[in-house]
Amino acid sequence: MKIIDCKECPLREIPLFLPATAKELDFIETLKRRQIGVVADDSIIHEGQENAPLYTLLSGWAFRFKTLSDGRRQILNFLLPGDFIGVQQKMADASAHGVTALTNVTLCVFQRDALWELHTQAPRLSFGVTWLTAQEESLVDDSLLSVGRRSAEERIASLLVITFKRAAALQAEGPEHGVAFPLTQQHIADALGLSLVHTNKTLRKLERRGLHRIVDGRLYLGDLKALARIADLYGDGKPAPRPLI
Amino acid sequence: MKIIDCKECPLREIPLFLPATAKELDFIETLKRRQIGVVADDSIIHEGQENAPLYTLLSGWAFRFKTLSDGRRQILNFLLPGDFIGVQQKMADASAHGVTALTNVTLCVFQRDALWELHTQAPRLSFGVTWLTAQEESLVDDSLLSVGRRSAEERIASLLVITFKRAAALQAEGPEHGVAFPLTQQHIADALGLSLVHTNKTLRKLERRGLHRIVDGRLYLGDLKALARIADLYGDGKPAPRPLI
DNA sequence: CGACGTGTTGATCTCTCTCAATTAGAGTGG
DNA sequence: CCACTCTAATTGAGAGAGATCAACACGTCG
Numbered sequence: 001m002k003i004i005d006c007k008e009c010p011l012r013e014i015p016l017f018l019p020a021t022a023k024e025l026d027f028i029e030t031l032k033r034r035q036i037g038v039v040a041d042d043s044i045i046h047e048g049q050e051n052a053p054l055y056t057l058l059s060g061w062a063f064r065f066k067t068l069s070d071g072r073r074q075i076l077n078f079l080l081p082g083d084f085i086g087v088q089q090k091m092a093d094a095s096a097h098g099v100t101a102l103t104n105v106t107l108c109v110f111q112r113d114a115l116w117e118l119h120t121q122a123p124r125l126s127f128g129v130t131w132l133t134a135q136e137e138s139l140v141d142d143s144l145l146s147v148g149r150r151s152a153e154e155r156i157a158s159l160l161v162i163t164f165k166r167a168a169a170l171q172a173e174g175p176e177h178g179v180a181f182p183l184t185q186q187h188i189a190d191a192l193g194l195s196l197v198h199t200n201k202t203l204r205k206l207e208r209r210g211l212h213r214i215v216d217g218r219l220y221l222g223d224l225k226a227l228a229r230i231a232d233l234y235g236d237g238k239p240a241p242r243p244l245i
Numbered sequence: 246m247k248i249i250d251c252k253e254c255p256l257r258e259i260p261l262f263l264p265a266t267a268k269e270l271d272f273i274e275t276l277k278r279r280q281i282g283v284v285a286d287d288s289i290i291h292e293g294q295e296n297a298p299l300y301t302l303l304s305g306w307a308f309r310f311k312t313l314s315d316g317r318r319q320i321l322n323f324l325l326p327g328d329f330i331g332v333q334q335k336m337a338d339a340s341a342h343g344v345t346a347l348t349n350v351t352l353c354v355f356q357r358d359a360l361w362e363l364h365t366q367a368p369r370l371s372f373g374v375t376w377l378t379a380q381e382e383s384l385v386d387d388s389l390l391s392v393g394r395r396s397a398e399e400r401i402a403s404l405l406v407i408t409f410k411r412a413a414a415l416q417a418e419g420p421e422h423g424v425a426f427p428l429t430q431q432h433i434a435d436a437l438g439l440s441l442v443h444t445n446k447t448l449r450k451l452e453r454r455g456l457h458r459i460v461d462g463r464l465y466l467g468d469l470k471a472l473a474r475i476a477d478l479y480g481d482g483k484p485a486p487r488p489l490i
Numbered sequence: 491c492g493a494c495g496t497g498t499t500g501a502t503c504t505c506t507c508t509c510a511a512t513t514a515g516a517g518t519g520g
Numbered sequence: 521c522c523a524c525t526c527t528a529a530t531t532g533a534g535a536g537a538g539a540t541c542a543a544c545a546c547g548t549c550g
Contacts, residue, residue: 092379119369138333
């Protein structure tokens with residue numbers, strides 16, 4: 001795998017990400033240790049792992065999750081390119097949740113004290129970390145609202161719309177060409193607190209109504225407005241520009 | 246209400262909180278604008294409010310929540326003294342969630358750009374903000390696991406144990422004297438994604454088994470170990486020392 | 491003293507789960 | 521090329537945890 005120079009990071013060309021100064025890029029470069037690849041379905045951080053490093057997801061998708069001792073699993077949120085991995089772990093002795101690759105992924109690995117270095121030496125970047133952390137929490141908030149108070153149909157509509165928008169903001173093509181969507185129905189079920197069977201039936205019901213289509217790992221929304229209405233989502237459309245560290 | 250000098254903040258005497266340097270205290274003092282009281286059940290931040298200020302909860306309890314347009318409400322987490330309020334709002338145009346006082350509360354109000362000032366001028370404190378944000382996310386993660394994958398009985402056991410520990414860490418008396426517990430059953434139901442009726446029945450079932458007792462707004466745990474086992478919580482006991490800004 | 495908020499309990503209903511079986515594609519080995 | 525295996529998706533049937541509906545008890549307060 002080719003080691004990418006932060007100054008030539010392909011992610012930075014995506015309009016979604018805020019530009020960084022040359023000085024900031026240099027600084028990030030000094031914190032970056034190496035770059036690793038993880039195969040789909042392999043673990044990036046184990047539940048309970050101590051002293052996990054800090055990563056940025058460079059390409060591919062992953063997810064955070066927690067499990068109960070009898071195996072029941074809850075997916076907390078999905079991670080897309082540009083997302084930070086490991087801030088919570090740095091803040092606790094051990095990781096309260098695991099992170100697993102959903103597709104093949106590549107990760108930028110930062111030195112262990114990168115978070116502290118960021119705070120002491122690059123306020124604009126550490127502010128970005130806080131922003132990203134707050135943003136992720138708000139994703140989990142949405143999920144909690146879904147799982148706690150939305151019906152199965154509403155939950156699925158909500159996940160489709162939110163995931164669609166996140167993925168669309170990362171790709172060059174317009175949303176009418178669909179977006180990459182590597183989740184299996186089991187992932188959807190585990191993210192929404194539903195059983196696999198009921199997830200399948202609800203998904204099919206929406207599909208038969210022409211609201212969405214999932215073909216060959218791509219998601220097409222036939223009627224985003226209708227889905228958003230079902231989910232009671234009143235999104236403004238444009239996603240907020242995000243920092244990239 | 247008496248305005249409290251940060252250097253004499255009563256919260257700082259609680260062992261749970263990390264000590265701050267005199268210099269840091271002075272700096273925090275310059276960011277603090279005033280102090281306000283909010284009556285129980287009154288709103289602190291409205292859902293969708295723009296440009297909400299940043300607060301620290303000085304005394305009393307509050308909660309973050311989201312609602313659907315038909316009124317269904319999900320409580321995201323409870324806020325206890327020392328918790329930060331409004332970081333997510335500062336990071337988005339509008340607040341995606343509301344905050345309401347659960348009891349009468351007093352709040353320290355910071356100037357609007359306090360978060361940025363913290364990052365540029367006090368790295369140890371801004372690191373604390375990131376820590377607190379990550380910590381709160383981890384609370385929501387726990388909740389999402391509960392609501393998504395735990396049975397009603399397990400959810401209630403989990404909430405009782407976690408809330409009990411948080412409250413106990415803030416009081417001088419030992420946990421055998423119980424802890425303040427201002428939640429109504431409606432709050433518990435809304436936090437756990439259950440109906441009020443089912444919450445009541447499950448709560449009574451646990452109480453009849455002698456696992457807990459709620460009297461006059463105080464919670465007593467008859468058998469914390471048993472509750473933790475039901476909830477599949479394997480906590481280490483001591484809560485992590487936390488920064489206080 | 492009536493209105494209201496909170497807690498309690500029984501009866502019924504339904505959404506979602508569990509169990510079971512089938513189909514389709516992708517990969518593997520003989 | 522075909523049998524075999526594995527994973528993901530699909531569908532039907534029956535069961536159950538939790539929702540909804542309805543009443544009532546108790547304390548507080550204007």
